[in-house]
Amino acid sequence: MQLVAEALRKDFFRSSGESNFFTAVHEVNFTLEEGSLVEICGRSGSGKTTLLNMLSGLLTPTSGRVLLGNDDLYAMNDKARSRARNRSIGVIPQGQSALHSLTVWENVVLPIELYGKRADGARIDMLLERVGIAHLANVRPSELSGGEMRRMAIARALAGDAPIIMADEPTGDLDDENTEIVLTLLREIAHAGRAVLLVTHEAEAAKYADAVYRMNAGVLERQ
Amino acid sequence: MRFTLSLCRKNLIGRPARACAMLLLTAFLSFSIFGGSVAILSLRNGLEGLESRLGADVIAMPYEAKTKFDLNTALLQGNPGYFYMNRSYLDQIAGIEGVEKVSAQLYLASASASCCSYAVQIIGFEPDTDFTIQPWIRESYSGTIGEGDIVIGANISMPVSRTLTFFGMDCTVVAQLESTGTALDNAVYGNIDTIKRLIAASEERGLNLFSNINPDTVISSVLVKVYDDYDAEAVKDYINVHVRHVVATQSKNMIAGVADGLSGASRIVIALIAAIWALCLCIMMIANTLLMNERRREFAILRVAGASRCRLGGLVMAESALIDLIGSVLGVALGALIVFPFTGAIRHGIGLPYVLPAYGTVAMLVVASLLLTVLAGSLTSAIAAVRISRLDTGVILREG
Ligand SMILES: Nc1ncnc2c1ncn2[C@@H]1O[C@H](COP(=O)(O)OP(=O)(O)OP(=O)(O)O)[C@@H](O)[C@H]1O
Numbered sequence A: 001m002q003l004v005a006e007a008l009r010k011d012f013f014r015s016s017g018e019s020n021f022f023t024a025v026h027e028v029n030f031t032l033e034e035g036s037l038v039e040i041c042g043r044s045g046s047g048k049t050t051l052l053n054m055l056s057g058l059l060t061p062t063s064g065r066v067l068l069g070n071d072d073l074y075a076m077n078d079k080a081r082s083r084a085r086n087r088s089i090g091v092i093p094q095g096q097s098a099l100h101s102l103t104v105w106e107n108v109v110l111p112i113e114l115y116g117k118r119a120d121g122a123r124i125d126m127l128l129e130r131v132g133i134a135h136l137a138n139v140r141p142s143e144l145s146g147g148e149m150r151r152m153a154i155a156r157a158l159a160g161d162a163p164i165i166m167a168d169e170p171t172g173d174l175d176d177e178n179t180e181i182v183l184t185l186l187r188e189i190a191h192a193g194r195a196v197l198l199v200t201h202e203a204e205a206a207k208y209a210d211a212v213y214r215m216n217a218g219v220l221e222r223q
Numbered sequence B: 001m002r003f004t005l006s007l008c009r010k011n012l013i014g015r016p017a018r019a020c021a022m023l024l025l026t027a028f029l030s031f032s033i034f035g036g037s038v039a040i041l042s043l044r045n046g047l048e049g050l051e052s053r054l055g056a057d058v059i060a061m062p063y064e065a066k067t068k069f070d071l072n073t074a075l076l077q078g079n080p081g082y083f084y085m086n087r088s089y090l091d092q093i094a095g096i097e098g099v100e101k102v103s104a105q106l107y108l109a110s111a112s113a114s115c116c117s118y119a120v121q122i123i124g125f126e127p128d129t130d131f132t133i134q135p136w137i138r139e140s141y142s143g144t145i146g147e148g149d150i151v152i153g154a155n156i157s158m159p160v161s162r163t164l165t166f167f168g169m170d171c172t173v174v175a176q177l178e179s180t181g182t183a184l185d186n187a188v189y190g191n192i193d194t195i196k197r198l199i200a201a202s203e204e205r206g207l208n209l210f211s212n213i214n215p216d217t218v219i220s221s222v223l224v225k226v227y228d229d230y231d232a233e234a235v236k237d238y239i240n241v242h243v244r245h246v247v248a249t250q251s252k253n254m255i256a257g258v259a260d261g262l263s264g265a266s267r268i269v270i271a272l273i274a275a276i277w278a279l280c281l282c283i284m285m286i287a288n289t290l291l292m293n294e295r296r297r298e299f300a301i302l303r304v305a306g307a308s309r310c311r312l313g314g315l316v317m318a319e320s321a322l323i324d325l326i327g328s329v330l331g332v333a334l335g336a337l338i339v340f341p342f343t344g345a346i347r348h349g350i351g352l353p354y355v356l357p358a359y360g361t362v363a364m365l366v367v368a369s370l371l372l373t374v375l376a377g378s379l380t381s382a383i384a385a386v387r388i389s390r391l392d393t394g395v396i397l398r399e400g
């Protein structure tokens, strides 16, 4: 499944200087093809998360469109858009993203069970194995380290079999070894036919990417 | 839906302190509304019972009773006071225009009985003319009430056909009365012959309790029923003016004091319920809102996983409904545990007639209390639910 951004722009209210607006993302045109891993890097505050949130249907753009396959994400109502995200886009948000009343396993199968489906146990086991937290399946997130929680979030984004994966600094608090595990995993997923968008500061990541974009004060440029 | 419920359950178990606090608040809501409404209905029942139990429209007593008799004391402490007048007044009053029925009663000092830890009030009545006591006999009793037979008040726990002993004299319990919620429930009633024998028995034992009371010639009060199309007040006035040494009172006025006490007590209960509800609902509203702020990220994560805004609102409402339901059941159960076993203590404590409502009414109160509590609890979380569903996920996720 393909994801296309057409002239995507986001303004935030911020009354400073001469304007009341602050443009976090300037007219971005961008295509995420299936089977490819695209990296977006850029300075802190350059608008990467803002762009990713718009692409994943979590933040309504000021103007422009996001096409998920043939459907305009923001032409849908919230219910349909949420359903589409659940089905088609696995998001690894920036920062901590555990539900503390659920176990690691329950956290991971959340996108599947949210719509009443049953998770395939063996597949989830494999996934947890892959990100190295299989032994923690029945533990609560409060007992996890930051890195383990991160990997749990990655497993969750992958669990639902969404054709598009968006990761916002997924290796932020991982050591080198685990960073490599995660990046390799994302690469593999892309190979297997999914579309992967990776926002990262990691210089390493370029090696794994099919294309690298740089975000600079809200302007996206291909490197 | 199944997922929502299981997530609710896990959220509640995952934060036991939070859940318990909310549970307690809702329990308090349902406890107060259930306990309070049972109390109010019981008071009202007590008053209604009292009104109909008095039966007579006008009560005439010897003039000295004016200072000795106080209905409140009579009803609540079971001590009507002892005063006597000549039996001839009965016929005199019966002859007054507008009077349909008259019947005499004779109050004897209370006595200890074999049955009870408290003193039992002995009242003489005349089964043939009586219209205030026999209608209230539990399970219709068709036999006559003869010498040595007694009718007992609802509080005296003695099965029918057993005997009660006063001054060494055995009296057969032939019937028991419905509860009035007053001290009248501690009384026993016997006909004039029974009273005569009781007096004799007490004298035999050297007790000087009832000296110079001759049940053949004296009575304590005359109960008067006025024809429907006659004015009870006019009859009362007539007696006061024309029958010397007798004072008549309309029973409606006699219980006015009790009625005032009852409505005062009801008002206090209502005010209490209102205060508890206002306080609890405020706390719940604030707590829900604060909790929602604390849980913003949790909800953002659900959004990321694909939950719609509607779904989040639903989750919040379901969680609160679950808590409200459990809490309100707990509260009602607690209320029932206090209200029912301690009915007697409550009656004593407030010193007002107090008769529990019928089972059907209580069942309705249970359902209504549960519904109201769940509804009110849901309202306090509705605001939070709406706010949660409007949250801007993008913004929350940036908060890290
Ligand atoms: N809701 C908002 N209101 C106002 N300004 C916002 C809002 N969200 C983002 N911004 C601003 O938009 C700019 C881009 O923010 P964004 O979070 O996209 O940066 P980023 O590239 O992801 O940075 P980082 O690498 O630190 O995560 C920042 O200057 C930020 O202050």
Ligand SMILES: [Mg+2]
Residues within 6 Å of the ligand: A048, A049, A050, A094, A168
């Ligand atoms: Mg960011």
